[in-house]
Amino acid sequence: MDTQKNKIATLQQPFSNLDDLADTISDVLACPVTIEDANHYVLAYSKHTENIDEARIGTIMNRKVPDKVINGLWKNGAMPKLIDSDQPVIIPEIHDIGLGNRIAISIWKKNDILGFIWAHTGMKEYTAEDLEILKEAAHQVKKYILQKLPDRRNTEKAYKDFFWQLLTADFVSNHTIQAYEKQFNIKLRDGLAIVIFHFEDHITPQIEKHASYLSETMTQVNTIFRLFDDQDLILLIRLWKENDTSDKIYQFIEHFQEKISTQLQLTSLHGAASQIYDSAKDMTQAYEEALQSLSLQKQFPEELDSCFLYEDLGIFQWVDxxxxxxxxxxxxxxxxxxxxxxxxxxxxxxxxxxxxxxxxxxxxxxxxxxxxxxxxxxxxxxxxxxxxxxxxxxxxxxxxxxxxxxxxxxxxx
Structure with a gap:
């Protein structure tokens, strides 16, 4: 017990950077550690040891977890557990994706995932003490992230307020848009659209966690803004490449519906998207188009089955x-x-x-x-x-x- 207290006390000391914290977590757990953000990009990793596995090598080289590893963790059931709980998850070796034995934990701020810690246990036997230490490590990483972003709460409020302004205001100036582009380090032009997912089920914290995670990590489009409004998840998305078409948005909606419905056994989920615009000043119109598409899907379920895009509505655009x-x-x-x-x-x-x-x-x-x-x-x-x-x-x-x-x-x- 004294050893556990000493290890936890070691984690509670101040750290000048996240790499030092990763090394300290690695030392107290006696295994390599990787710290990722919510999108599985590497924030920090501990010093190398011998016999590290293929998944760790690929993650560090690319500064991001390879897609095949993430997909394997979903199929294995590990990712749903991490998204549903703030407790450590034991993950046995998954040979097909080059992943050795792991203990992982998600880092939360309310219903938002800040990131993950992965302890690469290898052949090491883990104990209940190790699990408690990993929980303390998650707490320290969370504290570090929030301390380094002291205005996070104000930033989140500004983020949501500005998104609502784009969705509902009659006019948003170029100056305002450019200021928020700089503040949030985002690009609000070229290939923009609004996507709305309507949940027939009441949105529980579990649904919100899964939906937030999927909207940020799916690769077909870039999610710039997201917020929940009653039973709707509203997203402002952007196409990754200049030559990308609305097919990417269709694939995003289709895959999102398939994944979250399978993971959570949802009874009904509808998705719809606006036309593609080149300016954020058109997002009010885009929001109306996405809402209209959803309304028409509900009223014409047979005729508009799997019709996700406003541009594919045809004459239904003019029926109202x-x-x-x-x-x-x-x-x-x-x-x-x-x-x-x-x-x-x-x-x-x-x-x-x-x-x-x-x-x-x-x-x-x-x-x-x-x-x-x-x-x-x-x-x-x-x-x-x-x-x-x-x-x-x-x-x-x-x-x-x-x-x-x-x-x-x-x-x-």
């Missing part, structure tokens, strides 16, 4: 405008009205048949298959639709107008 216009003019479509009246009298479903036909780009066989009827029956129904409504099914303008108005009828403003 059409709805408002029709309501102001008290407009009704005569073709739709005639079919509604007939269906009501005859207990038939001709309007639904027409809607499916238009959804299938006027393809008789695909529509018949969707409705579980014979193509001949489908042709008979189309003939009746024309006779009753006088709609010309060979006229694209009439058909598009009817389809748009059918969509508008479903929309809730």
């Amino acid at each position: 405008i059409l709805k408002e216009h029709r309501q102001k003019r008290h407009h009704t479509n005569k073709y739709i009205q005639l079919l509604q009246q007939y269906d009501k009298r005859q207990q038939s479903h001709l309007l639904h048949t027409l809607e499916k036909y238009l959804e299938n780009d006027s393809n008789v066989h695909r529509t018949a298959k969707d409705l579980f009827i014979h193509p001949n029956t489908m042709n008979y129904r189309l003939k009746r639709i024309q006779e009753i409504s006088h709609l010309d099914l060979k006229n694209p303008h009439q058909k598009i107008a009817v389809y748009l108005e059918l969509l508008a009828d479903k929309l809730t403003l």
Whole structure:
């Protein structure tokens, strides 16, 4: 017990830099140590010893944990444990990714991960005493990071306030944007978009931890700002390269949904993104586009299944405008009205048949298959639709107008 107290006291002395702290943690645990930030970039590492493994070599050479190691830790179940708890996690050797035996711990400030400590135990037997020492080491690393960033709390408030300003203000000056670019050391131009993830489940601290971690560490895009608003995670992201396209954003949303839903067994999660803009002054418009995409996904789940990007909404971008216009003019479509009246009298479903036909780009066989009827029956129904409504099914303008108005009828403003 006295030995443990002495080791903990050694960790509690002042340190001039993080490398010295890493060396001291290594000395008291008698094994190599690596300290990483929340994105798995190396902050400090202890002096080398013999027989270090491939994962440690790759991490130190690249100043970042290799992707294959991070992926292996997710598959192994180690990363979910680190994100869910501030307790040490024992990680047996994972030969496929060149990782020897480890004890790791995450470093937290409320629900935000500041980083990780990895103790490379190798063949050394670890004890309950070692685990307590590692917990103290995490406390000292946290204290060091926060002391070196004395204005962190004010910076976090400024960060969120400025992000809300970008999302909601009518105008943000170039001077203001440039000042925050300098303050946060970020780039707020070229390839910018807003991404929103809406959680049907209540956002628990566990969900917030996993979502924050994934948004910062996934590689398809660069997350600049993030914040939680009720059941939404709102991100300002930036494409990494000049020739990157919106496909990268699509992949980011798809992979984020897949990973967090699998990790936490979430019942429902929706993601949507705005168009890509070159100026942060357009983020208010981008935010509205992402919100509109989410709303339309909810109201048209079949039609917009896996449609994450505003630019892919097609005519759905304009359905709300059409709805408002029709309501102001008290407009009704005569073709739709005639079919509604007939269906009501005859207990038939001709309007639904027409809607499916238009959804299938006027393809008789695909529509018949969707409705579980014979193509001949489908042709008979189309003939009746024309006779009753006088709609010309060979006229694209009439058909598009009817389809748009059918969509508008479903929309809730």
